[in-house]
Amino acid sequence: MALLVQKFGGTSVGSIERIEAVAERVIQTRQLGHKVVVVLSAMSGETNRLLGLAKQIDEVPTPRELDVLLTAGEQVSIALLAMALNKRGFNAVSMTADQVTIRTDNAFNNANIISIDTDKLESQLDQGKIVVVAGFQGRDSDNNITTLGRGGSDTTAVAVAGALKADECQIFTDVDGVYTTDPRIVPAALRLPEIHFDHMQTMAACGAKVLQLQSVEYAQMHQVPLRVLSSFEDGEGTLVTFNTQYSSQVVGIAVQRSQALIEIAQSMDALQQQLELFGLRFWMVANTAQSAQIVVAIDDLPRLRLVFDNKMRHISDVATLSMVGDNVMTVTDAVTTALNNTNIQVHHNKQITDCVSLLIDETDHQVAMETIHRDFVNSQEILGNPSLLAVS
DSSP states (O other), rough: OOEEEEEEEGGGGGGGHHHHOOOOOHHHHHHHTOEEEEEEEEEHHHHHHHHHHHHHHOOSSOOOHHHHHHHHHHHHEEEEHHHHHHHHOOEEEEEOOOHHEEOOOSTTTTTTTEEOOOHHHHHHHTOOEEEEEESSEEEETTTOEOOOOHHHHHEEEEEEEEHHHHSEEEESSSSEESSOOOOTTTTOOEEEEEHHHHHHHHHHHHHHHOOOOHHHHHHHHTTEEEEEESSSSSSSOOOOSOOTTTTTTOOEEEEEEEEEEESSSSHHHHHHEEEEEETOOOOEEESSSOOOEEEEEEEEEEEEEHHGGGEEEEEEEEEEEEEETTGGGGHHHHHHHHHHHHTTOEEEEETTEEEEEEEEEEHHHHHHHHIHHHHHIIIIHHOGGGGOOOOO
16 A cells, blocks of 8 residues: 555646546545545636736735735635545545645745644544645745745645655646647657656756646655656656656757846846845846846736836847757757747857757747757657657
8 A cells, every 4th residue: 555645736626527537536546545645736727816816906916915815726626625525435634734734934925845744644644534735835934824836736745745755746737747848839749758857857947837846856855756647547647757767868848938038227246136135037148237138037027117117128028948958968059050940039048067048039939849849859860769858
């Protein structure tokens, strides 16, 4: 008998019918004799709805109060799933982060988990219950409600699995694993049976949405076996692991959309200090003694306008393609040329050990993905074995 932590979110719990289907899948696991903890996100679209309500009141809501509001979504979904399980004769109990005792720091809207008290969880499991835990949320040392940032329910699931020493943490999504690219963009994409933690972490950091970055980092740090599965069909999914024959061969492309290239009339040193105080991620593209050009998320523009006002100029909407892999730098020039041949301009690039990021116009991201997937991911001449390549 294994102890499994299963996470469902978004479209997986997007309606009452989907929640009923999740209940059936959880019951299948329980009937195999396993202990099960389920971690849920809010129903699909609910977090955005609540955020929209907040912005009707204040374009830049107070961070503490925003966290109080946004956590309401998960409380709805965990109660509904527990009801569905109990209706089917399987004893289940829903628990908020406060009831579990998930402690975080006080970084509202993007908190980090510090500790999880497993006593209450273990007590419920020992009574034969399925425990349904609210993802995305915690409490700080002053008992304020906090949230873990976008995709934070993945982190909750991994952290709970690590604290309980679970046999596996299973992340159920609307795709059945990590693919060579988003199959909604490139239908010819292939699923990877395995991917190395190092590559998955880099891809998540660069915008791949199949797993949230903090969850991958936590799983890697605490040696939590992690598997990505489909909510809607059976299969083996993708195992994220330290021991894989694919690790040195994998190349991935993560796409970050909804970004803005802006210019701020301020020296880079002073600007960097202010942006770090805000906790904003940015990419410095160019700078002079009087100004700097940076790339930020479009969602961060209202906060930046409050501070810099007429010192800030929005140049254009952009996207970032980040290619990840041990040998990715050897194909950078060829990729740039291939994109130029399709009239896609690469405005800027940056390189680190296993990642090359290319800055392009937002409107070009789909053609760029298709081009790189066709010419490089599936090209044995360029990268060797196509079955071992990944784009996410």
